[in-house]
Amino acid sequence: MAPVVPRSGDSIFANLEHVNAELFTLTYGAIVRQLITDLEEVDEVNKQLDQMGYNIGVRLIDEFLAKSNISRCVDFKETAEVIAKVGFKMFLGVTASVINWDADGTSCSIVLEDNPLVDFVELPDNCQGLHYCNILSGVLRGALEMVSMKTEVTWVRDMLRGDDVYELNVKLLKQVPEEYPYKDDE
Amino acid sequence: MPSSLSSILLHSFILPSSTSFPSSPVATATAALLSSSPSFAAVVEIELVLPDLAFLLHVVDSCSSPPPSLTGLVVLVLANLLHHSCNRIRLLAIQGFGSTSLLIKNAIFRGNGVCLLYREWNRPLRTLNAQQDHKLMFGLLFSLKSLTAKMDPTSAEKGNLGVPQLPGQGCSFHSFRTNTYKLSFMESPSGIKIILVTHPRTGDLRDSLKYIYNLYVEYVVKNPLYTPGAPIRCQLFNTTLDQYMRGIA
Numbered sequence: 001m002a003p004v005v006p007r008s009g010d011s012i013f014a015n016l017e018h019v020n021a022e023l024f025t026l027t028y029g030a031i032v033r034q035l036i037t038d039l040e041e042v043d044e045v046n047k048q049l050d051q052m053g054y055n056i057g058v059r060l061i062d063e064f065l066a067k068s069n070i071s072r073c074v075d076f077k078e079t080a081e082v083i084a085k086v087g088f089k090m091f092l093g094v095t096a097s098v099i100n101w102d103a104d105g106t107s108c109s110i111v112l113e114d115n116p117l118v119d120f121v122e123l124p125d126n127c128q129g130l131h132y133c134n135i136l137s138g139v140l141r142g143a144l145e146m147v148s149m150k151t152e153v154t155w156v157r158d159m160l161r162g163d164d165v166y167e168l169n170v171k172l173l174k175q176v177p178e179e180y181p182y183k184d185d186e
Numbered sequence: 187m188p189s190s191l192s193s194i195l196l197h198s199f200i201l202p203s204s205t206s207f208p209s210s211p212v213a214t215a216t217a218a219l220l221s222s223s224p225s226f227a228a229v230v231e232i233e234l235v236l237p238d239l240a241f242l243l244h245v246v247d248s249c250s251s252p253p254p255s256l257t258g259l260v261v262l263v264l265a266n267l268l269h270h271s272c273n274r275i276r277l278l279a280i281q282g283f284g285s286t287s288l289l290i291k292n293a294i295f296r297g298n299g300v301c302l303l304y305r306e307w308n309r310p311l312r313t314l315n316a317q318q319d320h321k322l323m324f325g326l327l328f329s330l331k332s333l334t335a336k337m338d339p340t341s342a343e344k345g346n347l348g349v350p351q352l353p354g355q356g357c358s359f360h361s362f363r364t365n366t367y368k369l370s371f372m373e374s375p376s377g378i379k380i381i382l383v384t385h386p387r388t389g390d391l392r393d394s395l396k397y398i399y400n401l402y403v404e405y406v407v408k409n410p411l412y413t414p415g416a417p418i419r420c421q422l423f424n425t426t427l428d429q430y431m432r433g434i435a
Contacts, residue, residue: 062376
Protein backbone atom coordinates (compact mmCIF):
# COMPACT_ATOMS: atom_id res chain seq x y z
CA MET A 1 0.00 0.00 0.00
CA ALA A 2 2.69 2.51 0.94
CA PRO A 3 4.50 2.68 -2.47
CA VAL A 4 1.27 3.60 -4.30
CA VAL A 5 0.41 6.52 -2.07
CA PRO A 6 3.08 9.20 -2.76
CA ARG A 7 2.72 8.83 -6.52
CA SER A 8 -1.02 9.36 -6.58
CA GLY A 9 -0.84 12.51 -4.47
CA ASP A 10 1.38 14.26 -7.00
CA SER A 11 -0.59 13.18 -10.03
CA ILE A 12 -3.90 14.23 -8.55
CA PHE A 13 -2.50 17.58 -7.56
CA ALA A 14 -1.29 18.10 -11.09
CA ASN A 15 -4.72 17.35 -12.54
CA LEU A 16 -6.73 19.68 -10.38
CA GLU A 17 -7.56 23.29 -11.11
CA HIS A 18 -5.20 25.62 -9.31
CA VAL A 19 -5.90 28.93 -7.68
CA ASN A 20 -3.34 31.58 -6.87
CA ALA A 21 -1.58 30.61 -3.63
CA GLU A 22 -1.18 34.17 -2.49
CA LEU A 23 -4.87 34.85 -3.00
CA PHE A 24 -5.63 31.86 -0.84
CA THR A 25 -3.20 32.90 1.88
CA LEU A 26 -4.38 36.48 1.96
CA THR A 27 -8.05 35.46 1.99
CA TYR A 28 -7.42 33.18 4.94
CA GLY A 29 -5.54 35.95 6.68
CA ALA A 30 -8.44 38.32 6.14
CA ILE A 31 -10.86 35.76 7.62
CA VAL A 32 -8.76 35.34 10.75
CA ARG A 33 -8.31 39.09 11.07
CA GLN A 34 -12.04 39.66 10.83
CA LEU A 35 -12.79 36.93 13.36
CA ILE A 36 -10.40 38.51 15.85
CA THR A 37 -12.07 41.89 15.39
CA ASP A 38 -15.56 40.40 15.76
CA LEU A 39 -14.97 38.01 18.62
CA GLU A 40 -12.03 39.59 20.42
CA GLU A 41 -11.42 36.55 22.62
CA VAL A 42 -8.61 34.37 21.28
CA ASP A 43 -10.24 31.18 22.55
CA GLU A 44 -13.47 32.06 20.80
CA VAL A 45 -11.58 32.62 17.58
CA ASN A 46 -9.89 29.25 17.93
CA LYS A 47 -13.23 27.56 18.46
CA GLN A 48 -14.79 29.34 15.52
CA LEU A 49 -11.92 28.39 13.22
CA ASP A 50 -12.29 24.80 14.33
CA GLN A 51 -16.01 24.86 13.60
CA MET A 52 -15.42 26.34 10.16
CA GLY A 53 -12.86 23.67 9.49
CA TYR A 54 -15.31 21.01 10.59
CA ASN A 55 -17.90 22.21 8.10
CA ILE A 56 -15.29 22.20 5.37
CA GLY A 57 -14.05 18.74 6.31
CA VAL A 58 -17.51 17.21 6.16
CA ARG A 59 -17.73 18.12 2.46
CA LEU A 60 -14.08 17.80 1.62
CA ILE A 61 -14.03 14.09 2.33
CA ASP A 62 -16.32 13.30 -0.59
CA GLU A 63 -14.22 15.31 -2.97
CA PHE A 64 -11.10 13.62 -1.67
CA LEU A 65 -12.58 10.14 -2.08
CA ALA A 66 -13.93 10.89 -5.53
CA LYS A 67 -10.74 12.39 -6.92
CA SER A 68 -8.23 10.05 -5.34
CA ASN A 69 -10.18 6.81 -5.78
CA ILE A 70 -8.89 5.50 -2.52
CA SER A 71 -10.84 2.66 -1.00
CA ARG A 72 -11.32 2.08 2.68
CA CYS A 73 -8.15 2.13 4.76
CA VAL A 74 -7.53 -1.01 6.75
CA ASP A 75 -6.43 0.67 9.95
CA PHE A 76 -5.69 4.04 11.46
CA LYS A 77 -2.01 3.87 10.52
CA GLU A 78 -2.91 3.67 6.86
CA THR A 79 -5.42 6.47 7.32
CA ALA A 80 -2.78 8.78 8.74
CA GLU A 81 -0.37 7.95 5.91
CA VAL A 82 -3.04 8.66 3.31
CA ILE A 83 -3.92 11.97 4.93
CA ALA A 84 -0.33 13.08 5.07
CA LYS A 85 0.81 11.91 1.66
CA VAL A 86 -2.27 12.21 -0.52
CA GLY A 87 -4.62 14.55 1.29
CA PHE A 88 -2.30 17.36 2.18
CA LYS A 89 -0.59 17.10 -1.18
CA MET A 90 -3.84 17.24 -3.07
CA PHE A 91 -5.35 20.19 -1.30
CA LEU A 92 -2.45 22.29 -0.06
CA GLY A 93 0.34 21.13 -2.30
CA VAL A 94 2.62 20.22 0.60
CA THR A 95 3.73 16.79 1.72
CA ALA A 96 3.47 15.99 5.38
CA SER A 97 5.01 13.15 7.31
CA VAL A 98 3.71 10.99 10.10
CA ILE A 99 5.76 10.41 13.24
CA ASN A 100 5.36 9.47 16.89
CA TRP A 101 3.05 6.54 16.77
CA ASP A 102 1.97 5.50 20.20
CA ALA A 103 1.90 1.90 21.44
CA ASP A 104 -1.59 0.87 20.33
CA GLY A 105 -1.65 2.81 17.07
CA THR A 106 -4.39 5.24 17.97
CA SER A 107 -2.46 8.45 18.13
CA CYS A 108 0.12 10.00 15.85
CA SER A 109 1.58 13.30 14.81
CA ILE A 110 1.44 14.80 11.36
CA VAL A 111 4.31 17.13 10.66
CA LEU A 112 4.20 19.90 8.09
CA GLU A 113 7.41 21.53 7.13
CA ASP A 114 5.87 24.32 5.20
CA ASN A 115 2.35 25.60 5.32
CA PRO A 116 0.86 27.88 2.65
CA LEU A 117 -1.64 29.37 5.09
CA VAL A 118 0.99 31.17 7.11
CA ASP A 119 3.01 32.92 4.42
CA PHE A 120 3.56 36.55 5.38
CA VAL A 121 2.07 36.02 8.86
CA GLU A 122 3.41 37.19 12.19
CA LEU A 123 1.50 36.90 15.41
CA PRO A 124 1.32 40.12 17.45
CA ASP A 125 1.74 40.09 21.22
CA ASN A 126 -1.93 40.31 22.10
CA CYS A 127 -2.75 37.16 20.09
CA GLN A 128 -0.30 34.74 21.53
CA GLY A 129 -2.90 32.11 22.38
CA LEU A 130 -4.20 32.02 18.83
CA HIS A 131 -3.86 28.83 16.79
CA TYR A 132 -3.68 30.51 13.43
CA CYS A 133 -4.12 27.29 11.42
CA ASN A 134 -6.84 25.87 13.59
CA ILE A 135 -9.00 25.47 10.54
CA LEU A 136 -6.80 22.55 9.54
CA SER A 137 -7.54 20.68 12.73
CA GLY A 138 -11.27 21.23 12.14
CA VAL A 139 -10.96 19.94 8.58
CA LEU A 140 -9.27 16.76 9.73
CA ARG A 141 -11.79 16.18 12.46
CA GLY A 142 -14.76 16.75 10.13
CA ALA A 143 -13.41 14.58 7.36
CA LEU A 144 -12.54 11.69 9.65
CA GLU A 145 -15.92 11.84 11.29
CA MET A 146 -17.58 11.23 7.92
CA VAL A 147 -15.56 8.05 7.54
CA SER A 148 -16.83 6.93 10.92
CA MET A 149 -13.79 7.81 13.03
CA LYS A 150 -14.19 10.12 15.99
CA THR A 151 -10.91 11.91 16.53
CA GLU A 152 -9.37 14.70 18.50
CA VAL A 153 -6.90 16.94 16.68
CA THR A 154 -4.67 19.37 18.50
CA TRP A 155 -1.66 21.53 17.70
CA VAL A 156 1.59 20.48 19.31
CA ARG A 157 4.11 22.68 17.61
CA ASP A 158 3.45 25.88 15.74
CA MET A 159 6.03 27.80 13.74
CA LEU A 160 4.32 31.11 14.43
CA ARG A 161 5.13 30.63 18.07
CA GLY A 162 8.75 29.92 17.52
CA ASP A 163 8.89 26.17 16.87
CA ASP A 164 10.60 24.75 13.83
CA VAL A 165 7.74 22.82 12.22
CA TYR A 166 3.97 22.50 12.38
CA GLU A 167 2.89 19.44 14.25
CA LEU A 168 -0.68 18.20 14.58
CA ASN A 169 -1.54 15.46 16.99
CA VAL A 170 -4.34 13.22 15.74
CA LYS A 171 -5.87 10.92 18.30
CA LEU A 172 -8.46 8.32 17.39
CA LEU A 173 -11.15 8.23 20.03
CA LYS A 174 -13.38 5.57 18.55
CA GLN A 175 -14.68 4.02 15.36
CA VAL A 176 -18.40 4.45 14.89
CA PRO A 177 -19.77 1.89 12.44
CA GLU A 178 -22.98 2.43 10.52
CA GLU A 179 -26.15 1.33 12.25
CA TYR A 180 -29.39 0.19 10.73
CA PRO A 181 -31.55 3.27 11.17
CA TYR A 182 -35.04 1.78 10.84
CA LYS A 183 -36.75 -0.10 13.62
CA ASP A 184 -37.42 -3.71 12.73
CA ASP A 185 -41.12 -3.75 13.40
CA GLU A 186 -41.98 -0.85 11.08
CA MET B 187 -29.64 -5.98 -39.10
CA PRO B 188 -29.84 -3.42 -36.36
CA SER B 189 -28.63 -0.66 -38.63
CA SER B 190 -31.31 -1.29 -41.24
CA LEU B 191 -34.12 -1.40 -38.72
CA SER B 192 -32.92 1.71 -37.06
CA SER B 193 -32.65 3.46 -40.41
CA ILE B 194 -36.24 2.51 -41.19
CA LEU B 195 -37.31 3.92 -37.89
CA LEU B 196 -35.35 7.09 -38.44
CA HIS B 197 -36.98 7.70 -41.74
CA SER B 198 -40.49 7.03 -40.61
CA PHE B 199 -40.48 8.96 -37.43
CA ILE B 200 -39.46 12.49 -38.07
CA LEU B 201 -42.54 13.81 -36.42
CA PRO B 202 -43.26 17.44 -35.93
CA SER B 203 -43.11 18.42 -32.33
CA SER B 204 -46.21 20.47 -31.98
CA THR B 205 -47.99 21.19 -28.78
CA SER B 206 -51.27 19.50 -29.48
CA PHE B 207 -50.36 16.23 -31.01
CA PRO B 208 -52.50 13.21 -30.24
CA SER B 209 -50.69 10.00 -29.58
CA SER B 210 -52.73 7.62 -31.65
CA PRO B 211 -51.12 8.28 -35.02
CA VAL B 212 -47.74 7.60 -33.47
CA ALA B 213 -48.98 4.43 -31.88
CA THR B 214 -50.44 3.19 -35.12
CA ALA B 215 -47.34 4.08 -37.01
CA THR B 216 -45.13 2.24 -34.51
CA ALA B 217 -47.29 -0.84 -34.69
CA ALA B 218 -47.34 -0.81 -38.45
CA LEU B 219 -43.61 -0.48 -38.59
CA LEU B 220 -42.89 -3.33 -36.26
CA SER B 221 -45.30 -5.60 -38.06
CA SER B 222 -43.94 -4.85 -41.45
CA SER B 223 -40.27 -5.07 -40.71
CA PRO B 224 -38.94 -8.30 -42.22
CA SER B 225 -36.74 -9.28 -39.31
CA PHE B 226 -39.17 -8.39 -36.61
CA ALA B 227 -42.36 -9.82 -38.02
CA ALA B 228 -44.72 -9.61 -35.12
CA VAL B 229 -48.34 -8.95 -34.49
CA VAL B 230 -48.56 -5.85 -32.48
CA GLU B 231 -51.46 -4.56 -30.48
CA ILE B 232 -51.88 -1.04 -29.33
CA GLU B 233 -53.56 -0.10 -26.15
CA LEU B 234 -54.15 3.56 -25.56
CA VAL B 235 -53.81 3.90 -21.83
CA LEU B 236 -54.18 7.61 -21.39
CA PRO B 237 -55.21 8.98 -24.74
CA ASP B 238 -53.17 12.06 -24.63
CA LEU B 239 -50.18 10.78 -22.81
CA ALA B 240 -49.31 7.18 -23.36
CA PHE B 241 -49.76 4.00 -25.23
CA LEU B 242 -48.71 0.47 -24.51
CA LEU B 243 -47.25 -1.69 -27.22
CA HIS B 244 -47.94 -5.36 -26.78
CA VAL B 245 -46.01 -7.73 -28.96
CA VAL B 246 -48.68 -10.41 -28.98
CA ASP B 247 -47.28 -12.88 -31.38
CA SER B 248 -44.03 -13.18 -33.12
CA CYS B 249 -43.34 -15.50 -36.01
CA SER B 250 -39.68 -15.80 -35.44
CA SER B 251 -38.88 -14.89 -31.91
CA PRO B 252 -36.09 -12.35 -32.16
CA PRO B 253 -33.06 -12.68 -29.96
CA PRO B 254 -33.41 -10.68 -26.74
CA SER B 255 -30.57 -8.37 -27.56
CA LEU B 256 -32.26 -7.40 -30.80
CA THR B 257 -35.51 -6.75 -29.06
CA GLY B 258 -33.66 -4.75 -26.49
CA LEU B 259 -32.07 -2.68 -29.20
CA VAL B 260 -35.38 -2.04 -30.91
CA VAL B 261 -36.83 -0.89 -27.66
CA LEU B 262 -33.91 1.42 -27.05
CA VAL B 263 -34.11 2.93 -30.48
CA LEU B 264 -37.85 3.41 -30.23
CA ALA B 265 -37.57 4.92 -26.81
CA ASN B 266 -34.94 7.39 -27.85
CA LEU B 267 -36.64 8.30 -31.06
CA LEU B 268 -40.07 8.84 -29.71
CA HIS B 269 -38.74 10.77 -26.83
CA HIS B 270 -36.69 13.07 -28.95
CA SER B 271 -39.15 13.58 -31.73
CA CYS B 272 -42.32 14.29 -29.88
CA ASN B 273 -42.35 15.99 -26.54
CA ARG B 274 -45.84 15.04 -25.51
CA ILE B 275 -45.24 11.34 -25.92
CA ARG B 276 -43.11 9.18 -23.73
CA LEU B 277 -42.77 5.43 -23.73
CA LEU B 278 -44.09 4.09 -20.47
CA ALA B 279 -43.84 0.37 -20.97
CA ILE B 280 -43.19 -2.20 -23.59
CA GLN B 281 -43.88 -5.84 -23.07
CA GLY B 282 -42.73 -8.47 -25.44
CA PHE B 283 -40.82 -11.61 -25.96
CA GLY B 284 -37.50 -11.82 -24.31
CA SER B 285 -36.54 -9.33 -21.68
CA THR B 286 -37.68 -6.17 -23.27
CA SER B 287 -38.92 -4.10 -20.40
CA LEU B 288 -36.56 -1.20 -20.30
CA LEU B 289 -36.17 -0.11 -16.76
CA ILE B 290 -33.57 2.39 -15.67
CA LYS B 291 -33.84 3.90 -12.28
CA ASN B 292 -31.30 5.48 -10.04
CA ALA B 293 -31.20 6.07 -6.31
CA ILE B 294 -28.63 7.74 -4.05
CA PHE B 295 -28.66 7.00 -0.32
CA ARG B 296 -26.67 8.28 2.60
CA GLY B 297 -25.34 6.47 5.64
CA ASN B 298 -28.27 6.98 7.94
CA GLY B 299 -30.74 5.66 5.41
CA VAL B 300 -32.06 8.98 4.20
CA CYS B 301 -32.74 8.74 0.50
CA LEU B 302 -31.10 11.81 -0.95
CA LEU B 303 -32.18 11.40 -4.51
CA TYR B 304 -34.44 9.10 -6.48
CA ARG B 305 -34.76 9.50 -10.25
CA GLU B 306 -36.37 7.24 -12.82
CA TRP B 307 -36.02 6.97 -16.51
CA ASN B 308 -38.42 4.61 -18.23
CA ARG B 309 -39.68 2.61 -15.34
CA PRO B 310 -42.78 0.67 -16.33
CA LEU B 311 -43.95 -0.77 -13.06
CA ARG B 312 -44.81 1.05 -9.90
CA THR B 313 -44.72 -1.20 -6.85
CA LEU B 314 -45.05 -0.07 -3.21
CA ASN B 315 -45.21 3.53 -2.20
CA ALA B 316 -41.99 5.50 -2.37
CA GLN B 317 -41.18 5.51 1.35
CA GLN B 318 -41.55 1.76 1.62
CA ASP B 319 -39.55 1.29 -1.52
CA HIS B 320 -36.64 3.27 -0.13
CA LYS B 321 -36.69 1.47 3.19
CA LEU B 322 -36.79 -1.84 1.41
CA MET B 323 -33.90 -0.89 -0.82
CA PHE B 324 -31.80 0.35 2.06
CA GLY B 325 -32.52 -2.69 4.19
CA LEU B 326 -31.72 -5.01 1.32
CA LEU B 327 -28.38 -3.39 0.63
CA PHE B 328 -27.44 -3.16 4.27
CA SER B 329 -28.11 -6.86 4.78
CA LEU B 330 -26.42 -7.85 1.55
CA LYS B 331 -23.30 -5.95 2.47
CA SER B 332 -23.19 -7.57 5.86
CA LEU B 333 -23.80 -11.00 4.44
CA THR B 334 -21.23 -10.75 1.68
CA ALA B 335 -18.60 -9.56 4.10
CA LYS B 336 -19.28 -12.39 6.53
CA MET B 337 -19.30 -15.04 3.86
CA ASP B 338 -16.01 -13.96 2.39
CA PRO B 339 -13.78 -17.04 2.26
CA THR B 340 -10.59 -15.02 2.01
CA SER B 341 -11.05 -12.76 4.99
CA ALA B 342 -9.25 -13.65 8.18
CA GLU B 343 -11.55 -12.62 10.97
CA LYS B 344 -15.30 -12.91 10.92
CA GLY B 345 -17.48 -11.20 13.45
CA ASN B 346 -20.97 -12.43 14.16
CA LEU B 347 -23.65 -11.78 11.61
CA GLY B 348 -25.48 -8.63 12.61
CA VAL B 349 -22.46 -6.78 13.97
CA PRO B 350 -22.44 -3.42 12.20
CA GLN B 351 -19.56 -2.84 9.84
CA LEU B 352 -17.73 0.29 8.83
CA PRO B 353 -18.72 1.44 5.36
CA GLY B 354 -16.34 -0.04 2.86
CA GLN B 355 -14.73 -2.47 5.24
CA GLY B 356 -14.39 -6.05 4.20
CA CYS B 357 -15.27 -7.19 0.72
CA SER B 358 -18.11 -5.27 -0.88
CA PHE B 359 -20.57 -6.49 -3.47
CA HIS B 360 -21.08 -4.37 -6.55
CA SER B 361 -23.98 -5.81 -8.46
CA PHE B 362 -26.58 -8.51 -8.60
CA ARG B 363 -28.60 -9.63 -11.54
CA THR B 364 -31.99 -11.29 -11.86
CA ASN B 365 -33.74 -12.36 -15.02
CA THR B 366 -35.53 -9.02 -15.29
CA TYR B 367 -33.10 -6.44 -13.99
CA LYS B 368 -29.58 -5.80 -12.81
CA LEU B 369 -28.80 -3.73 -9.73
CA SER B 370 -25.39 -2.03 -9.56
CA PHE B 371 -24.20 -0.58 -6.30
CA MET B 372 -21.32 1.54 -5.12
CA GLU B 373 -20.56 2.75 -1.62
CA SER B 374 -18.00 5.33 -0.69
CA PRO B 375 -16.15 5.15 2.64
CA SER B 376 -18.06 8.28 3.63
CA GLY B 377 -21.31 6.33 3.46
CA ILE B 378 -22.76 7.61 0.19
CA LYS B 379 -24.43 4.77 -1.67
CA ILE B 380 -25.28 4.96 -5.34
CA ILE B 381 -27.63 2.44 -6.91
CA LEU B 382 -28.53 1.89 -10.53
CA VAL B 383 -31.24 -0.52 -11.62
CA THR B 384 -30.94 -1.40 -15.29
CA HIS B 385 -31.66 -3.87 -18.03
CA PRO B 386 -30.10 -7.26 -17.17
CA ARG B 387 -27.92 -7.27 -20.23
CA THR B 388 -26.00 -4.19 -19.06
CA GLY B 389 -22.26 -4.58 -18.62
CA ASP B 390 -20.20 -3.52 -15.67
CA LEU B 391 -21.39 -0.14 -14.47
CA ARG B 392 -18.72 0.59 -11.90
CA ASP B 393 -17.20 3.37 -13.98
CA SER B 394 -20.60 4.97 -14.43
CA LEU B 395 -21.19 4.83 -10.71
CA LYS B 396 -17.84 6.48 -10.10
CA TYR B 397 -18.72 9.16 -12.61
CA ILE B 398 -22.02 9.81 -10.86
CA TYR B 399 -20.14 10.07 -7.58
CA ASN B 400 -17.90 12.69 -9.20
CA LEU B 401 -20.96 14.56 -10.40
CA TYR B 402 -22.34 14.43 -6.89
CA VAL B 403 -19.14 15.97 -5.57
CA GLU B 404 -19.04 18.69 -8.16
CA TYR B 405 -22.64 19.82 -8.06
CA VAL B 406 -23.92 18.88 -4.64
CA VAL B 407 -21.06 18.81 -2.18
CA LYS B 408 -19.54 22.00 -3.47
CA ASN B 409 -22.87 23.77 -3.44
CA PRO B 410 -22.89 26.11 -0.45
CA LEU B 411 -26.68 26.09 -0.27
CA TYR B 412 -26.77 22.36 0.27
CA THR B 413 -26.68 20.90 3.80
CA PRO B 414 -24.93 17.55 3.94
CA GLY B 415 -27.45 14.86 4.77
CA ALA B 416 -30.48 16.66 3.42
CA PRO B 417 -32.35 15.54 0.29
CA ILE B 418 -30.77 16.89 -2.86
CA ARG B 419 -32.61 19.72 -4.53
CA CYS B 420 -29.92 21.01 -6.87
CA GLN B 421 -31.35 21.65 -10.30
CA LEU B 422 -27.96 21.61 -11.99
CA PHE B 423 -27.15 18.23 -10.55
CA ASN B 424 -30.46 16.82 -11.78
CA THR B 425 -29.91 18.19 -15.27
CA THR B 426 -26.36 16.91 -15.59
CA LEU B 427 -27.33 13.53 -14.21
CA ASP B 428 -30.22 13.35 -16.67
CA GLN B 429 -27.95 14.15 -19.58
CA TYR B 430 -25.42 11.57 -18.51
CA MET B 431 -28.03 8.85 -18.03
CA ARG B 432 -29.59 9.51 -21.41
CA GLY B 433 -26.15 9.38 -22.87
CA ILE B 434 -25.39 5.94 -21.57
CA ALA B 435 -28.88 4.48 -21.98
